[in-house]
Amino acid sequence: GAGVSQTPSNKVTEKGKYVELRCDPISGHTALYWYRQSLGQGPEFLIYFQGTGAADDSGLPNDRFFAVRPEGSVSTLKIQRTERGDSAVYLCASSRLGEGGYTFGSGTRLTVV
């Protein structure tokens, strides 16, 4: 596609539930990044994929968070046993390996009630 697509744009879930957030990067972009942005703050790095593998998952806050990219394109961020503190905008970005800038999606606003 022309841009990075994230679905859903908004997600409201109850505390304790499981959620999946999807990112469809720009075709040909091998690098994919997930960020979390809390209200009034800058995005914080969660995980970085190079192809199918997670090159760096040091930003994942705990083992409730997991992400996959099985075919090297679409990625899914999975959050188990959601907590109210997980409420944030989850941003996805993609880029070509080692060059150029990053293209961000419009984000998924997750609200845990």
Add this chain to the structure above:
Amino acid sequence: AQKITQTQPGMFVQEKEAVTLDCTYDTSDPSYGLFWYKQPSSGEMIFLIYQGSYDQQNATEGRYSLNFQKARKSANLVISASQLGDSAMYFCAMRVVFSSGSARQLTFGSGTQLTVLP
């Protein structure tokens, strides 16, 4: 570890005036890139300008210019002739580039909320 500091939580500027948004960074890596992004209330991150650590000249993109002072580790964004549509959150970010050519993730500052007054 990399760190980006934006010390201005909010800034006001009169329409048609110029404004400077401050950014300082900290890294021990010799090769890095500095980015500025604009985030309107709609939420998307819009790329504005990029400066590489080895670039000899300050980057410019239309009304945006980057005042890069390497020795001071600062990368301030200058917006000339401000417009009402420039009102948004602005983020400074840094990326470390390895000798292999691969790049790591962006590290963002906390942002500056710019309001352009009519």
